């Protein structure tokens with residue numbers, strides 16, 4: 033039934049609980065009408081996967097939401113076998129006002145498109161984007177979190193060339209935010225406790241990379257911004273203390289962006305942003321209709337290869353996650369064996 037290309041059994045990595053991954057043989061997904069079967073060439077690890085990696089109990093489904101590969105079978109008139117595709121990580125109803133505007137983040141039926149930690153994934157025809165000729169599968173895989181989201185965030189924060197931006201947390205999203213901010217012409221001050229990641233940020237082009245364990249962040253950032261505070265402050269760490277620091281240090285009337293979450297923060301709007309007239313903007317993903325424009329921005333301004341520090345075959349997913357969880361990496365990508 034599958035022809036010569038896709039076998040009926042494939043390998044996939046599963047979170048088995050307490051930091052272990054298991055590679056299992058599972059049936060290759062079956063194709064429904066309007067779907068395509070994609071052979072995964074690159075699947076990136078995301079900070080949000082670490083929750084499942086660290087969970088005590090096993091997780092039943094194949095995760096991985098940053099994926100790119102090649103169509104090997106198609107039951108859609110829009111896609112042919114052999115086409116390279118990037119899988120957009122959110123599917124929507126495609127009928128509501130938000131979906132029609134490309135903002136699937138606002139669709140009441142938005143669902144994650146997962147499955148990249150297997151050899152093949154079946155995805156809906158409208159969840160695929162054609163990968164431009166110049167773009168590697170690796171760049172396509174990390175596009176959503178590391179190019180689309182930062183661009184979307186900076187545009188929503190009205191970033192203007194010459195402004196100062198504070199970026200707190202220099203993991204893969206913070207690093208890519210730094211790179212995109214430089215593409216917008218901003219001067220970046222990064223904050224990150226991990227020395228490896230601070231070095232990466234400086235290599236990418238951050239003007240400063242501060243260690244919160246060694247310096248007083250509020251004071252140092254004010255000193256570096258003529259005591260005014262940065263025009264833009266973006267939290268990419270998702271901790272209560274880092275989110276509060278962004279709101280406290282940002283200049284009056286400045287723009288604060290959140291791209292990482294937690295469930296613990298309680299805040300006082302009056303003290304933190306009402307009286308200081310901050311714009312506080314939450315950002316989750318990017319508008320799918322903006323893909324071509326953002327890809328063009330990436331081609332001109334970004335070097336995604338600087339973000340990916342480690343690559344592993346799917347069969348070594350355990351090593352990949354152990355390294356990623358240690359924090360001593362940028363983006364980590366799984367590929368075919």
Ligand SMILES: [Zn+2]
Nearest residue numbers: 078079080177
């Ligand atoms: Zn992600």
Ligand SMILES: [Zn+2]
Nearest residue numbers: 125128131139
């Ligand atoms: Zn919708």
